Amino acid sequence: MPAHNTITPEKLARLIALPGSPRIVDLRDSPTEAIPGSQSFASKDPIDWDLPRGASVVAVDLDGQGRAASAAAILRSEGIPAEVLEGGFAAWTAAGLPTVSFAHLPKRHKDGRTWWVTRSRPKVDRIACPWLIRRFVDRDARFLFVAPAEVLTVAVQQQAEPFDLDDERVFWSHHAELCTFDVMVGAFGLGAHVPLVRLAAIVRGADTDRLDVAPEAAGLLAISLGLSRIHSDDHAQLEAGMAVYDALYRWCRDAQGEKHDWTSHRPARGNMPA
Missing domain, CATH: 3.40.250.10 (Rhodanese-like domain)
Incomplete structure (x- = not known):
């Protein structure tokens, strides 16, 4: 004890x-x-x-x-x-x-937070990656969303770490078959954490239109596209998306073996009241 x-x-x-x-x-x-x-x-x-x-x-x-x-x-x-x-x-x-x-952790600002910048109007990777950073790396991280052409300029001006940008100068981006979320899981030394490995497959399938990678990828894509149409503000969308990834992570960690249908949660017939 x-x-x-x-x-x-x-x-x-x-x-x-x-x-x-x-x-x-x-x-x-x-x-x-x-x-x-x-x-x-x-x-x-x-x-x-x-x-x-x-x-x-x-x-x-x-x-x-x-x-x-x-x-x-x-x-x-x-x-x-x-x-x-x-x-x-x-x-x-x-x-x-x-x-x-922390080998690849960006330098912290005077406010003690890491700052990150990416393209506006996020869908999958650009919500999944902030979730990963806030839950596992820097819970107070700041995220800036700007037009694609402005990402690298803002990165220099604000000393913010660019991510999920199709540019060979950007470390945090797609590498071959891997999406940015995969790269972050590996670079932050979390590749042996089984729930994140499961979640990474779902994110990869949804983000790269390879819905066969994981059965849940199609659902994540549908939810992500729906959120992007509900929210015109990227930060509001990020906050809403945090709950989605919290739920997926918890499912990957604890609930994969649980089933649900019309009768799955009924008490056994012997326990039914007369």
Whole structure:
């Protein structure tokens, strides 16, 4: 049983990449890989952290014996629910749980966020990729949507990372049979996370008009095209699309074996009331 005010790696793993998941604050110095969705602050003093109202926190250090306990205690004194990851990052990796690599992470702006820019009027990849970044890499990432001809100009002017653009100078784009989402999953070191591999096949099929790649690809394409017609504002469409990918990720993680039809959720006949 975990100690008071701690959370086990296995329990935290069930919460990552989901809406409403706790803020995971990594207190290690200059990590090159981390728990998906975690963030670091320049200051190690929790009083300096700009946390949104209502946030809960999981503090992570190397082995659960360092800064995390005091940071969580200070947060709790401020009325912020806070726990320590039992065993720290070392226990997380020892359990074989997924990590995200920062080898290809763009430089952060002064606001602490990564900035990204892509073509306006997104459909599949340009919604799927922001979802991946916000859920696994940088939950506060900023996305700019501009006309295709303006993407590289805005990238330079605003120091924003371009993605999903048909230009050989852009790293985050289609490579051979892979779509941009595939490239991000691999480059961020998430290629062994089975639910994301399943989701990547669905995204690839929908984004490249190869609907035979995954049975769900046709449904994702239909929903994506419908969202693009409902929303004239790209950011409103992104927010609506986040829920779609949250649901698909959860299905890929937990619900592939579940069936549903007219009778699948009826109680057994022996349990029916007389």
